[in-house]
Amino acid sequence: xxxxxxxxxxxxxxxxxxxxxxxxxxxxxxxxxxxxxxxxxxxxxxxxxxxxxxxxxxxxxxxxxxxxxxxxxxxxxxxxxxxxxxxxxxxxxxxxxxxxxxxxxxxxxxxxxxxxxxxxxxxxxxxxxxxxxxxxxxxxxxxxxxxxxxxxxxxxxxxxxxxxxxxxxxxxxxxxxxxxxxxxxxxxxxxxxxxxxxxxxxxxxxxxxxxxxxxxxxxxxxxxxxxxxxxxxxxxxxxxxxxxxxxxxxxxxxxxxxxxxxxxxxxxxxxxxxxxxxxxxxxxxxxxxxxxxxxxxxxxx
Amino acid sequence: xxxxxxxxxxxxxxxxxxxxxxxxxxxxxxxxxxxxxxxxxxxxxxxxxxxxxxxxxxxxxxxxxxxxxxxxxxxxxxxxxxxxxxxxxxxxxxxxxxxxxxxxxxxxxxxxxxxxxxxxxxxxxxxxxxxxxxxxxxxxxxxxxxxxxxxxxxxxxxxxxxxxxxxxxxxxxxxxxxxxxxxxxxxxxxxxxxxxxxxxxxxxxxxxxxxxxxxxxxxxxxxxxxxxxxxxxxxxxxxxxxxxxxxxxxxxxxxxxxxxxxxxxxxxxxxxxxxxxxxxxxxxxxxxxxxxxxxxxxxxxxxxxx
Numbered sequence: 001x002x003x004x005x006x007x008x009x010x011x012x013x014x015x016x017x018x019x020x021x022x023x024x025x026x027x028x029x030x031x032x033x034x035x036x037x038x039x040x041x042x043x044x045x046x047x048x049x050x051x052x053x054x055x056x057x058x059x060x061x062x063x064x065x066x067x068x069x070x071x072x073x074x075x076x077x078x079x080x081x082x083x084x085x086x087x088x089x090x091x092x093x094x095x096x097x098x099x100x101x102x103x104x105x106x107x108x109x110x111x112x113x114x115x116x117x118x119x120x121x122x123x124x125x126x127x128x129x130x131x132x133x134x135x136x137x138x139x140x141x142x143x144x145x146x147x148x149x150x151x152x153x154x155x156x157x158x159x160x161x162x163x164x165x166x167x168x169x170x171x172x173x174x175x176x177x178x179x180x181x182x183x184x185x186x187x188x189x190x191x192x193x194x195x196x197x198x199x200x201x202x203x204x205x206x207x208x209x210x211x212x213x214x215x216x217x218x219x220x221x222x223x224x225x226x227x228x229x230x231x232x233x234x235x236x237x238x239x240x241x242x243x244x245x246x247x248x249x250x251x252x253x254x255x256x257x258x259x260x261x262x263x264x265x266x267x268x269x270x271x272x273x274x275x276x277x278x279x280x281x282x283x284x285x286x287x288x289x290x291x292x293x294x295x296x297x298x299x300x301x
Numbered sequence: 302x303x304x305x306x307x308x309x310x311x312x313x314x315x316x317x318x319x320x321x322x323x324x325x326x327x328x329x330x331x332x333x334x335x336x337x338x339x340x341x342x343x344x345x346x347x348x349x350x351x352x353x354x355x356x357x358x359x360x361x362x363x364x365x366x367x368x369x370x371x372x373x374x375x376x377x378x379x380x381x382x383x384x385x386x387x388x389x390x391x392x393x394x395x396x397x398x399x400x401x402x403x404x405x406x407x408x409x410x411x412x413x414x415x416x417x418x419x420x421x422x423x424x425x426x427x428x429x430x431x432x433x434x435x436x437x438x439x440x441x442x443x444x445x446x447x448x449x450x451x452x453x454x455x456x457x458x459x460x461x462x463x464x465x466x467x468x469x470x471x472x473x474x475x476x477x478x479x480x481x482x483x484x485x486x487x488x489x490x491x492x493x494x495x496x497x498x499x500x501x502x503x504x505x506x507x508x509x510x511x512x513x514x515x516x517x518x519x520x521x522x523x524x525x526x527x528x529x530x531x532x533x534x535x536x537x538x539x540x541x542x543x544x545x546x547x548x549x550x551x552x553x554x555x556x557x558x559x560x561x562x563x564x565x566x567x568x569x570x571x572x573x574x575x576x577x578x579x580x581x582x583x584x585x586x587x588x589x590x591x592x593x594x595x596x597x598x599x600x601x602x603x604x605x606x607x
Contacts, residue, residue: 036505039417043510046410047419051430053474057437057445108341115338127591132346134595138528138536139352139588141439142562146569146584147352150359171348178345202323204334223435232438235537236563239569261441263538266444279444284436290436294429 050203065280070272074281076262078245083261083271087278089247093162093255094285096248097241098230100166105173106223110212112174113181137175141235144168153197160242163251169233169238173226180222184215217300221293228289233283234259258282308560349491353588360581367575377564379572384579386561386586388550393560395465395551397533399473404533408471408480412525415481416488417510426487437479438497443542446471451543459553463545467556471539476529483528488514489520520605524598530537531594535536535587561587 076086112129121124148168158164188211196206212219234257242254243264257280265275323331363372367384374385411431415424450470453540455462477497492513499509545557559567561583568580 009333032505032508036507039510040508043410043418044415046407047414047427048410050477051408051427051435052439053477054430054434057441060445060449061441093348106316108344109336112342115342116336118339119335120342129342131595131599132349134599135592136345136347136352136594138591139349140537140562140591142565143352143356143535143584143587143591144539146565146581147355147361147492150355150570150581151351174345174348194449202327204331204332228436230435231392232440234440235437235566238566259538262444263542266447266542272448275444281439283379283441286436286438287433290433294432 035056060278065276073277083274089245090256090258090261091247094257097162097165101169101230109174109177110181113178117182117185123277124233133175145236146237160254161252162248165237165241168236169230181219184218188214221297224289224293228286232286354579356584359558360585362578363582379576388548389561389564392558396468399469400533403473409484412481412484431478433483439539442471442475443539446543461554463557464555467543468540472533476532478530480525480529483525487518488593491517520601527594527598531591533600537566542568
């Protein structure tokens with residue numbers, strides 16, 4: 001507009017440019033602010049949908065399950081073909097097998113993480129171990145169940161039992177605890193170690209007296225998270241623990257975990273009340289463990 | 302071997318020389334502990350090899366008695382000696398693809414919202430929700446899908462509601478936490494500076510997100526999607542409860558199908574003989590798929606670093 005005195009050619013192009021710019025702003029394309037507002041709204045929607053789904057699932061299970069939960073339901077035995085009554089043996093089976101799996105998994109996983117974080121030199125061997133741990137973490141749970149059945153139940157002759165299921169679950173928990181423990185150990189500041197080495201401590205003394213105690217909070221977080229995973233696992237225990245309703249005493253006893261009980265109830269569809277009740281109890285236990293893990297991790301930070 | 306080891310501390314590598322400063326018994330104890338730790342770490346490798354070897358061993362008759370031509374055919378009818386897994390594999394692929402189409406935008410969108418847009422207060426509510434969603438066991442998702450989503454799908458499609466569509470909805474919800482958590486990690490690793498450079502040039506938030514942030518985080522996001530895919534393929538119980546378990550190529554998205562995982566879970570309780578070896582063969586296939594997905598992720602992250 002201002003270039004009236006300049007050459008006609010530039011005047012033309014600048015006028016064209018202005019025309020195009022005006023067209024861009026009004027009719028042709030959406031303004032960048034409008035696009036911004038729309039797209040931010042889309043992202044917000046995605047986040048809200050995710051949150052809503054969680055709320056919906058929890059609310060649904062709570063609303064339908066809460067009326068059926070009573071001391072009789074928690075501490076009673078299932079009776080008859082419709083599994084009326086309580087679910088006490090399944091709760092005990094679940095907690096029993098999870099505790100056993102934790103006892104098997106924790107020492108191995110923590111020591112393995114100590115090796116990876118403190119001792120190992122980067123190289124092909126460590127690469128292989130990490131690849132193996134990642135693979136282990138992503139093995140489909142039913143494949144882990146098949147393997148547990150073939151190795152622990154049949155080849156080792158442990159039968160459908162607590163210990164078979166616990167071994168299979170321990171393998172499932174191993175990479176989770178390993179990863180969180182390694183991160184926890186790496187987060188311990190270097191100078192604490194140097195101080196101990198300066199006092200003449202050996203490597204094991206540094207690890208056992210300095211590193212592991214200061215990483216304890218985060219390690220515990222990882223273990224609690226892994227426990228949450230183990231409690232909710234179904235496909236792994238389905239063919240390693242069996243489905244017999246039984247109060248397990250010895251590790252070689254068979255049992256039926258809550259998850260399998262819920263699956264069988266839901267599949268038969270006869271006693272949905274018990275299914276809702278079991279689902280609610282299962283979810284409460286797992287949510288409690290997850291919230292406990294969050295509390296631990298916040299405390300250790 | 303021990304005496305020679307302690308005798309030449311000067312020529313040995315550094316950690317050895319440090320250890321040789323202490324008494325022989327302490328040195329031996331330290332070495333023994335180091336080997337113990339290594340054994341624990343190496344157990345992961347042993348386990349993976351064992352899983353493959355054992356499942357493979359059980360599946361060996363697939364090669365000898367069933368034959369690969371039979372195994373990789375479309376017809377799954379174990380009672381008549383036909384063990385074709387392709388229709389089951391197609392079911393797995395169908396279910397996974399649909400779950401990704403629904404779950405990836407939702408998961409990545411949630412991650413972008415949490416890292417780039419949300420205020421600290423909103424983030425403090427939504428990000429624990431994502432964590433808790435990850436903690437809910439698959440059997441609960443399956444149960445929820447069976448009693449809530451299935452009747453809903455049945456109403457729309459006019460059938461029973463068992464089928465791919467229901468499985469898509471359930472699996473999409475299940476893979477969102479995996480994708481979101483990993484995408485958040487990827488987005489957080491991008492330096493603030495390049496975002497600020499974008500804003501300084503007058504870009505809007507959306508322009509910075511899709512021109513700067515998302516391209517910079519693309520490897521991490523692909524990681525997240527691949528791992529989400531692994532979760533969807535390997536998911537057993539939730540799928541088993543909603544797909545209807547019919548080992549056929551489906552007519553529509555709302556007609557019953559079956560997947561590799563669900564068929565194993567369903568048949569293991571009563572199968573025997575060749576039927577059982579075929580199930581183990583399917584286990585081997587699943588194991589190979591999941592191991593190669595992990596391999597892809599590792600290759601990508603190596604590429605991202607180097």
